[in-house]
Amino acid sequence: IKLERLDDAFHLRATNEQGNSVETDASPAIGGGGRGMRPMEMLLSSLGACSSIDVIDILRKMRQPLQDIKVTLNGEREKDKTPSLFTDIHIVFDLYGDLDVDKAKRAVDMSMEKYCSVAKIVEKTAKITREANVVAGKCNIASWFDFCNFAP
Structure with a gap:
């Protein structure tokens, strides 16, 4: 699994060896943008x-x-x-x-x-x-x- 940062806050994309990906983010309470699952x-x-x-x-x-x-x-x-x-x-x-x-x-x-x-x-x-x-x-x-x- 590889993670890549997508913005200057907490938005990340995790990608597996097959190229499938999922996006994650932090809670808005700490500055997350709600653009992915916590x-x-x-x-x-x-x-x-x-x-x-x-x-x-x-x-x-x-x-x-x-x-x-x-x-x-x-x-x-x-x-x-x-x-x-x-x-x-x-x-x-x-x-x-x-x-x-x-x-x-x-x-x-x-x-x-x-x-x-x-x-x-x-x-x-x-x-x-x-x-x-x-x-x-x-x-x-x-x-x-x-x-x-x-x-x-």
Whole structure:
């Protein structure tokens, strides 16, 4: 990973060997311009992405017809400390498709307990809780705002 500074403040671009990139920035409270994700947001995103990849792979191996996945993460950090580490993280997995509920929940458990490397790092300082919701039916994956016409 290589980082390059994009302005005279905190706006950075991280690029991997394949040329994929993501932009980061600092909080406006310290002079950031809001032009990228903050590093701790990226950590939550990495946890969500890592576990999502696992869940998709596990459900595929279980021959479960996953049509889509939406993951929401919320983290609580230490107050008035530097560094301010995550102490609690809650992850909600919304799994769309005609899935066996027990298999779907098992896939989430397997990811978080066995496979997700990011979870294994983060759990050293934070309590990670999770829930899995299964929404049956056909989804229109292209329609993010009218997500499957369901209200999870």
